[in-house]
Amino acid sequence: MNTFMRWAGFIVVLFIAAPLVIVVPMSLSNASSLQFPPPGYWLGYYRAYFTDPNWLVPTWNSILIATATTILTMALVVPATFALVRHRFRGKGFADLMMLMPMAVPHIVMAIGYYSYFGQLKLVHTHLGVILAHTCLSVPIAFLVLSANLKGFDRNLERAAQSLGASPTRTFLHITLPILRPGLIISSLFAFIQSFDETVVAIFISGRDAETLPRKMFDSIRQEADPVIAVISTLLFFAVLIGIAAPYFVGALRSRVPKPSRSAGAH
Amino acid sequence: MTSYLQLSNITKSYGHFTALDNVSLSVDKGEFVTFLGPSGSGKTTTLMIIAGFEKASGGAVEIGGQSISQLAPHQRNIGIVFQNYALFPHKTAVENVYFPLQMRGVNRSQGLRRAEDMLSLVGLKGFGHRHPKELSGGQQQRVALARALVFEPSLLLLDEPLGALDKNLREQMQIEIKRIQRSLGVTTIFVTHDQSEAMSMSDRIVVFEKGRIEQAAAPLDIYHRPRTAFVATFIGESNLIPATITNAMTKTADNPTLGPFDYAGGEALSDGQNVTLLIRPEHIKLSRNPIEGRKNVRMKVETIVNYGDNALVIGRAGELSMRVRVLGADVVIIKEGEECCISWTPEAVFVITK
Amino acid sequence: MGMSLSRLTEKTNIWPWLLLAPLGIYMLVFFVVPLADVAIMSFTEPRVSFADYQKVLTGTLYQRVFVNTFATAAFVTLSCLAVGYPLAYLMAHSKPRTAMLILLLVTMSFWTSFLVRTYSWMVLLGNNGPLIAFLQMIGIEQPPQLLFTRFSSTLAMVHILAPYMIMNIYSVMKKIDPALIRSAESLGAKGWSLFRHVYLPLTAPGIANGSVLVFVICLGFYVTPVLLGSPREQMIAGLIGHQIEEFLAFGLGSAMAMVLLVVTLIILTIYHRRFGLDKLWG
Numbered sequence: 015m016n017t018f019m020r021w022a023g024f025i026v027v028l029f030i031a032a033p034l035v036i037v038v039p040m041s042l043s044n045a046s047s048l049q050f051p052p053p054g055y056w057l058g059y060y061r062a063y064f065t066d067p068n069w070l071v072p073t074w075n076s077i078l079i080a081t082a083t084t085i086l087t088m089a090l091v092v093p094a095t096f097a098l099v100r101h102r103f104r105g106k107g108f109a110d111l112m113m114l115m116p117m118a119v120p121h122i123v124m125a126i127g128y129y130s131y132f133g134q135l136k137l138v139h140t141h142l143g144v145i146l147a148h149t150c151l152s153v154p155i156a157f158l159v160l161s162a163n164l165k166g167f168d169r170n171l172e173r174a175a176q177s178l179g180a181s182p183t184r185t186f187l188h189i190t191l192p193i194l195r196p197g198l199i200i201s202s203l204f205a206f207i208q209s210f211d212e213t214v215v216a217i218f219i220s221g222r223d224a225e226t227l228p229r230k231m232f233d234s235i236r237q238e239a240d241p242v243i244a245v246i247s248t249l250l251f252f253a254v255l256i257g258i259a260a261p262y263f264v265g266a267l268r269s270r271v272p273k274p275s276r277s278a279g280a281h
Numbered sequence: 282m283t284s285y286l287q288l289s290n291i292t293k294s295y296g297h298f299t300a301l302d303n304v305s306l307s308v309d310k311g312e313f314v315t316f317l318g319p320s321g322s323g324k325t326t327t328l329m330i331i332a333g334f335e336k337a338s339g340g341a342v343e344i345g346g347q348s349i350s351q352l353a354p355h356q357r358n359i360g361i362v363f364q365n366y367a368l369f370p371h372k373t374a375v376e377n378v379y380f381p382l383q384m385r386g387v388n389r390s391q392g393l394r395r396a397e398d399m400l401s402l403v404g405l406k407g408f409g410h411r412h413p414k415e416l417s418g419g420q421q422q423r424v425a426l427a428r429a430l431v432f433e434p435s436l437l438l439l440d441e442p443l444g445a446l447d448k449n450l451r452e453q454m455q456i457e458i459k460r461i462q463r464s465l466g467v468t469t470i471f472v473t474h475d476q477s478e479a480m481s482m483s484d485r486i487v488v489f490e491k492g493r494i495e496q497a498a499a500p501l502d503i504y505h506r507p508r509t510a511f512v513a514t515f516i517g518e519s520n521l522i523p524a525t526i527t528n529a530m531t532k533t534a535d536n537p538t539l540g541p542f543d544y545a546g547g548e549a550l551s552d553g554q555n556v557t558l559l560i561r562p563e564h565i566k567l568s569r570n571p572i573e574g575r576k577n578v579r580m581k582v583e584t585i586v587n588y589g590d591n592a593l594v595i596g597r598a599g600e601l602s603m604r605v606r607v608l609g610a611d612v613v614i615i616k617e618g619e620e621c622c623i624s625w626t627p628e629a630v631f632v633i634t635k
Numbered sequence: 636m637g638m639s640l641s642r643l644t645e646k647t648n649i650w651p652w653l654l655l656a657p658l659g660i661y662m663l664v665f666f667v668v669p670l671a672d673v674a675i676m677s678f679t680e681p682r683v684s685f686a687d688y689q690k691v692l693t694g695t696l697y698q699r700v701f702v703n704t705f706a707t708a709a710f711v712t713l714s715c716l717a718v719g720y721p722l723a724y725l726m727a728h729s730k731p732r733t734a735m736l737i738l739l740l741v742t743m744s745f746w747t748s749f750l751v752r753t754y755s756w757m758v759l760l761g762n763n764g765p766l767i768a769f770l771q772m773i774g775i776e777q778p779p780q781l782l783f784t785r786f787s788s789t790l791a792m793v794h795i796l797a798p799y800m801i802m803n804i805y806s807v808m809k810k811i812d813p814a815l816i817r818s819a820e821s822l823g824a825k826g827w828s829l830f831r832h833v834y835l836p837l838t839a840p841g842i843a844n845g846s847v848l849v850f851v852i853c854l855g856f857y858v859t860p861v862l863l864g865s866p867r868e869q870m871i872a873g874l875i876g877h878q879i880e881e882f883l884a885f886g887l888g889s890a891m892a893m894v895l896l897v898v899t900l901i902i903l904t905i906y907h908r909r910f911g912l913d914k915l916w917g
Contacts, residue, residue, distance in 0.1 A: 023725030026718050026797075027737060030744050033755035033794055040758055049763040090658040097654035109655060114912050116666055118903050120855025122872040123892040126879055127669030130676060150665045153658070158913065170367035173334055176354040177361040177438075178381035178428065185355075188380075192371045211748045214857045214872075218879070231750045235862050239757065247751040254746045258739065 037251055040244035048239055063245045072230035073246075076210055079141060079226060083148040083209035084202050090149070091156045091201070098157075099164040117154040121214035124151070129218045139221030147215050152205040159204055163197025203257075285310040285468055286331075286436060291340035293326055293492075300326045302492040304340070308470070308485075313462055315479040316472045318489030319515070324472050327489070328438055331470070333357050344435050355384075360429030360467075364441040366421045368413035374424045375400060375409030381432040399427040403461060419450045426458065430465060437462070437469040443478065455482055476516045480504070488512050504561075509635040513559045518593075520565070520603055521633075522558040526550050532627070534558060538599030542576040544630035557633040562606035564629035567594060568622050569614065575624035580605075582619050598623070677893045680886030687890035697874075697891070704871040707789060707860075708853040714793040715849045716842065719800035723841070726801075727808035738805075745798035753859045756791040757782060760863075788864030792853060799852070800845035807841030840910075847906045848915055851899055871895050 036050065041059060043052030063069050098110055116124070128147045129138065137143030171193065175185040191198075213228040220226050227246070234240045284307030293301035301323045308314050316324035329335040331342055333354035342350050349357050360381075368377050378396035379389075387395070400409055403423040413421055422442060429437060439458070443451045459482055462469050473479055479486050480500045487497040488511075496508040507513040510521055524534040527541060529550045535541045536558070544558065571577035580596040580603055587609070594605040594615070605623055615621050678685055691697045726737045744752070758764055760781040770778040781787055811834075819833040857872040864870070869877065871891060878888040903912060 019721050019724045022721035023737075026722040027725075027740065029718065029794065030722075030797065031740055033752055033759060034740075034744055034747060036755050036758055037751060045763075047763060048758050048761040050758050050761070050765050050768075090661055093654040094658040097651035101648075101651035103651050106651075109659075111907075111912065112662060113658075116662075118851075118900065118912070119670065120872060120892075120895055120899055122855055122857045122875050123673060123896050124669065125857075126676075126875065126885070126888055126892050127673045129879065130885060131669040131672045146665050150662065153662070168365065168367060170363045170365060171369060173332075173354070174361065174363060174367035174428075175369070175380070176334075177332055177357070177359055179355050179358070179384035179432065180380075181353070181355050184384065189369060193369070207746070211750075213750060214876075218876075228748065228750055231754070232858060232862070235750070235754055235757065243754050244758075247748075247754055250748055250751055251743075254743055258742055258746065 034251065037244050037247035040241070041248040043241065043244070046241060048241075059241045059245045063242045063249075066242070069230065069242055069246070072225045072227045075141065075220075075224055076227040079144050079148060079224070080206045080209040082141075082145045083152055084206045086145065086149045087152040087156050087205040088198070088202055091153055091160060091205075092198070095157055095160045095164055099161050113157045114154045116151050121151070121212070125215045125218040128215055132219055138219050139223045141224045144216060144220050144224050144226065147219060148209040148212055151212060151215065152208045155208055156201040156205045159201035160194075160197055163194060163201075167194065284308060285312075285345060286470075287341075287343040288327070288331070289341045289343070291327065291330060291342070292338045293323075293330065293335065294338050300492050301330070301337070304492075304494055306487060306494065306497060308468060310468055311466045313459070313469045313471065313482065313484045315483035315486045316470060316489055317474065317476060317479040317486050317515070318495075319474060322489040323492040324474075324487075324489040325440060326492075328440055328470065328472050331436070332359055332361055332438055358432070358434050359436045359438060360432070360434035361438045361440065362422075362425045362429050362442045364444055366413075366425040366442075368421055368424055368428075370413055373410050373412055374405065374416065374420075377413070377424055378409075378428045378431050381428065385432060396427070396431060399431040400424070402464075403427045404457070418446055419454060422446065422454060423457075426461065430461070430467065434467065437467045439469065439471040441472055441474070443473070443475075451478070458482070480516070486516075488515065490515075506631060507559065507633060510557050510559075510633055513557075513633060518562050518604055518606070520560045520562060520601075522560065522601060524556055524558045526552055526554045526556060526632075528552060529554075534630075534632070536601075538601055539576075539578050542630070543627035544632055545627045550632060550634070554634070559631045559633055560625055560629050562593065562604040564625055565603070565605045566624050567605050567607050567615065568624065571622050572624050575626055577622055577624045578603075580621055580623045582615055582617050582621060585615075585617055596621075596623075673889045673892050673896075676885050677889035678886070680889065687886045688894075690887065691890045691894060700869055700871055700874050701894075703868055704854060707785070707792075707870060708850050711789060711792045711796060711853045712846050712850045714789075715797045715800040716846060718793060718797050719804055719845065720838075720842075722797075723801050723804035723808055726805050727811075741798050741801050741805075744794075745802065749795045749858065752795050753791055753862050756787060756794065756863060760787045760790070783863065784865050785868050788860045788862075791859050791863050792856060795859060796849045796852060799848045803845035803848065804838055804841035807838050807844075811837050843906075843910070844915060847902065851902055854899055855895060 039052055039055075040048075040050065042055045042057065043049065044054040044056040044058060045052055094113070098106060098113070124147070128143070132138045132143045132147070135143075137146065167190070171189055172185050175189045176182070180188060211228060212226075213232055216226040216229040217232055220229050231243055231246065234243055286306075286308040288304055288306045291301055291304040292299070304323070304327060306314075316327060318324045326335060330337045333349070333352060337350070341348055344357075368374075369380065372380065375393060375396045378399050379392045382392035382395060383389070397406075397409055400406060400423075403426055405420060405423050405427070408416065408420060408424075413424070416424065425442070442458075443454055446454060455478060458471075471479075471482060483500055485497060486500055486503050488495040488503065490511050496503060496512050498506070503512060504517055507516065513519045513521060522536050522539065524536045527533050527535045529552050532544050533541055534544055534556065550556065566572065566575070578598045580598045582594055582596040584595040586593040586595070590609045592607055592609060594607055596603055596605070603623060677687060680687075722737065722741070726734045726741075729737070760766055762780075762782065764781075766781060767778050815837070816829070816833065819829055824833055855872050856870060857876060860870045861873045861876065864873070872895070875888045875891045875895070878884040878891070903915075906912065906915065
């Protein structure tokens with residue numbers, strides 16, 4: 015059983031890893047079509063990406079939209095999460111559920127809704143339209159992360175601060191906010207990524223004027239399979255790698271004390 | 282006598298549930314008072330009302346003659362040590378202690394110096410730069426204490442602060458807290474459910490049960506002259522014997538099993554009154570044969586629990602289960618299953634009317 | 636104690652409502668209304684009738700797409716389980732370093748845009764790709780078309796959704812007390828019976844979580860089937876998009892979308908009743 019599981023596991027590792035890393039050599043390929051292994055290597059497609067406004071504008075749009083989405087999401091979700099975690103009131107169960115609903119609805123359904131509704135509001139093909147739609151889709155993930163953090167928050171810390179002479183406002187600024195900072199950062203990051211990666215709604219409503227990177231990639235893959243996609247994929251791959259690895263390195267540098275190793279299950 | 286902290290008819294109810302029922306108490310300046318009681322007895326709720334985190338449904342709280350009922354927690358100038366210490370994880374020990382001074386507008390360099398001094402007082406000189414998670418439980422406890430004292434609060438509240446510590450450290454901290462409290466002379470209320478902690482530390486113990494104060498008195502008074510059967514069983518070990526007063530003048534009572542016997546303590550009693558008699562296990566003597574001048578009863582020994590220096594002998598005298606505390610050396614004279622004689626003097630018998 | 640009671644019965648106050656109001660209004664205007672728009676369009680476009688529903692629920696083409704979508708979602712879910720279970724097991728029971736590396740890999744995959752992963756499969760399965768080359772190398776003269784088939788889109792979806800399954804199962808596996816396994820062994824369970832009667836039931840909640848999540852995402856999957864699948868064997872989301880983009884058939888598209896939504900919500904409601912929806916995303 016055990017050996018079988020291990021072998022099966024290693025095959026699965028290959029299955030998962032191969033598609034992730036294959037984009038790196040592809041991005042350096044000098045072929046104009048999808049050829050693997052590449053016939054030769056050059057950096058031409060990197061140059062193409064960094065000089066072609068057809069790619070740079072969508073990249074910029076995506077960054078702009080994701081940033082605005084993050085700010086709007088957090089502005090709405092932070093107070094709501096405090097209300098839902100810290101207070102009990104009639105209808106709270108329903109409100110909790112509503113926070114998660116955008117995650118439960120297939121994006122294609124939302125995409126049609128926004129396409130038609132924003133069409134009437136003249137928000138189709140605008141940055142604002144995409145931001146408004148993406149904020150709605152980012153709410154559940156930001157809420158899940160933040161509410162988990164807030165539930166783990168020891169309210170005695172706030173009581174202690176007040177007993178020590180801090181008014182409710184100063185308690186919030188000096189104690190609550192700094193202690194919740196990691197949770198706030200992580201939920202902002204999740205909201206950002208949710209927006210940055212969102213494809214389906216963007217395909218339907220971003221149009222050419224507010225075209226996002228995923229929409230551009232989708233169109234490109236569908237039509238011509240431009241090798242620049244491999245470049246973007248590689249860049250995104252490394253962005254994720256850095257994003258995941260950075261906390262470990264920062265943690266390792268800050269406290270040179272080695273982390274206690276998790277005990278591996280015996281048998 | 283003017284009291285310092287005055288609770289008058291504090292009531293707290295949640296819907297139909299009454300958490301506190303007419304609690305009144307006066308505490309003198311500099312006094313160390315312990316709130317003792319089981320979980321849910323109302324001791325923590327009372328503490329939270331004093332601190333201002335809970336609003337009383339009725340009644341008033343005064344400190345030094347001023348009502349504080351309308352003040353927000355941060356305006357009350359009360360230091361609190363929480364059960365889990367509630368140290369701010371993002372601040373170092375000295376920053377934690379400096380925090381109340383910072384809130385009071387003390388400038389940073391002066392405030393940090395005072396915080397360092399306070400840390401020295403609680404025995405943490407040189408630990409100021411550490412974050413709470415780099416400190417042991419006992420050290421965190423001391424930081425919390427220093428933080429609650431540094432701004433010279435008008436009252437210090439300790440909410441089961443020793444609950445998380447192991448036994449040896451707890452005893453050490455009991456002595457330490459008492460020492461610091463005496464040296465600063467701060468009026469202190471200490472909440473615990475541990476009766477030995479309450480006995481060893483307090484000037485006065487307030488026993489809570491079901492949202493009421495059962496008794497408020499000095500530790501030895503509580504132990505020897507409990508007002509109710511609950512207090513008698515909650516503090517120390519006890520033999521409670523139902524009895525009827527046969528003659529209040531000559532101080533004699535009667536129990537169907539044990540027969541008539543004398544008592545010494547007790548308030549105004551009337552003949553025929555049904556009462557409970559308290560005899561502490563260590564006031565009972567165990568012997569092979571009856572001892573003259575004492576009330577003697579035969580007991581069949583059922584269980585002997587040895588603690589080394591002493592032992593608890595549990596046996597049966599007729600209908601009654603009796604507990605006798607004997608010195609470790611004396612326990613060798615009997616075995617489980619044997620019959621022996623237990624005896625006490627009238628002074629060992631205290632009459633409880635409730 | 637008193638504190639927890641107080642929160643239960645705290646008097647109704649206005650604060651939570653004030654804090655919730657901005658988001659509540661936002662969700663009403665930008666979530667509920669567009670969704671309602673879809674519902675309304677489904678029987679008013681181009682005129683008020685249930686014709687589109689009739690078409691969607693009885694038309695052969697649509698029935699085939701629904702069946703195809705369900706079959707694909709079920710197959711992808713089972714494949715994710717087959718792929719994810721051993722890997723989660725490996726993660727939970729390897730040396731810390733190995734476990735950490737696999738965790739890193741799965742996390743990487745999870746966070747890598749699925750467009751990127753879709754593109755990768757295009758490379759891997761393309762006519763000039765390594766898999767075709769391998770097939771030719773082992774002597775298959777005319778390898779079958781891999782790309783733009785049901786095979787390629789299913790394979791890519793398994794790859795894209797497997798991390799959801801793995802994370803869910805792993806989080807349950809690593810919480811299993813090793814003492815439980817040891818005590819089962821001491822009671823005589825070993826090999827298959829140990830797995831079947833002890834380990835598998837203990838990991839069932841993770842399997843349920845992962846499966847529901849993968850199945851539901853797969854039902855509404857648009858991008859990957861559209862890019863990698865066969866145009867003749869569309870899944871429902873692709874067909875909805877097609878109706879809107881190509882024919883501007885809002886009524887028909889909305890009716891299909893409503894059917895997809897209702898099915899998804901039924902599955903999630905059943906899940907919510909048993910486990911609570913907030914558990915689904917870990």
